[in-house]
Amino acid sequence: MRLSELNGKEIVNLQNGIRMGKIGDTDLIVNEQNGLIEYLIIPNSKAQFSFFRDRGYIEVPWSSIKKIGSDLIIIDLEHKKGLMF
Template sequence: MESLMFAINNLRQMEIIDINSGSKLGYIKDFKVDCDDYRIISILLPTQKSSWFNKNNSVEIPWDKIKKIGVDVILVDGSDVNIENE
């Protein structure tokens, strides 16, 4: 991927699109950051489904699954995404 600089606030305002299905996954809720290497490890998106006991679940997409960052969207390969409990 190209080495461009983006502000975190700008990334959070971009919609995430899965390139496999063309579906809209939502907007970035949070980031996982490697503080030793100063790198983003993955992005976290809120799930569309609410659970029975209102647990906050997130969809985690590794940074290497991001294929393209455009002007207003981020294209990701969402073929194998992880849902994690917070």
């Protein structure tokens, strides 16, 4: 799959069904050694209500991605105390 094919896909958390954002709004952390994507960095729009006020993003390990469909990317990310998903 090409990176351009991911653009615009909605990211949904399997644990609670909440939409986390879109791939076009996220950053990708790529391992320079092997070229593999390691993390998605999703802006946390609810960060102002979070215990971690200075953390305006959520790091999603690539291994948490369970399915990439035609419109959605389903991730399995457990609710973390202090972060509002």
